[in-house]
Amino acid sequence: MLHSSVIPFIALFLVVILHLLEQANTEKCDYFTGNWIYETSSKSPFYDSKLCPFIGKEFSCEKNGRPDQRYHNYRWQPTSCNLSRFNGHDLLEKLRGKSVMFVGDSLSRNQWTSLVCLLYNSEPQQKYKFTRGSDDLTMLTFTEYDVKVMLNRNQYLVDLVNETNGRILKLDSIEISGKPWKGIDMLIFNTWHWWYRKGSGQPWDYIEVSNELYKDMDRMVAFEKALNTWAAWIDNNIHPSTSIVFFQGISPTHYNGTEWDEVGGTCMGETELIEGSTYPGGSPLALKVLKKVLSTVENMVTLLDITNLSQLRKDGHPSIYGINGKSVMDCTHWCLSGVPDAWNQILYNLLL
8 A cells, every 4th residue: 555655756757747748749749730620619710800900901801891701710620639729818928028029021910910819809808009110010019918919021031221223132131130030039930922023013123142243043042042041140149048939931822723623713712722631732842942941940940831731721812802902813811810810829839
């Protein structure tokens, strides 16, 4: 018979073993392989898009007249485990006194908007302070928790400067861009969709590498060079004990219907997702380049590998229900509520 003094130690031992087993199971879980499940319970969607004050017109598909509603109600289900439901109050407590910054283009704004709506929905009566600076920095502060959720608009991550000979995209310089990132507790980076812009949509005149100017170069090569500069900045400026770093990954577009075994077409009129776990069109080359660069980073950067799960959601884009209505076809961004909420649910689970 066990002595009574031994029992507490056995109980503690069992608790530790269970914790380690749970941790091991979490570490083995692949959050990014699975399928979407249509859910009609009161828990879906995470929030009412009409009641979130932070959603701009470009993501407000329902307000802009989109008639179907199914895109609100899909839940991402990993194959090998379950995701804990997003708990905004819990996350605000975990982030109390901390700063979060999304850095990137309008896809970062898509995810930022989703997160602040998720947090706001957890306590709709809470006080907040919204500020938009002149330096491409937007900040929402949940004042009771002193949690700052920021958005730093930066399409390329590397420096883009005006000089006497024009607008220069400096692939090996990040001194100016990186200033707002220092001292932030959690960073979520993103870049991709601006790298192939040309003509009036291209915001630079020359590319600079090693003090040499180029009128143009292979855009995938330029993308990789910029990512390597960013990776070096992370290793030189971020300490893992004080900051957590994520990379959003490559958010897909749906302008080419042949990728999902249809003849032509775009995301317009798409109201059904792609069943299963695999996108027929395969992965974009940019994702391979991104993973290659991330493998070289000495400090830990967690990839939010949202490409495949988002590729399955050809129904989730604004199409003609975006910022410019029927005059612009948007198969790049995502309606809210919608796909980016799943990105943030995975982010929340990774932080757990």
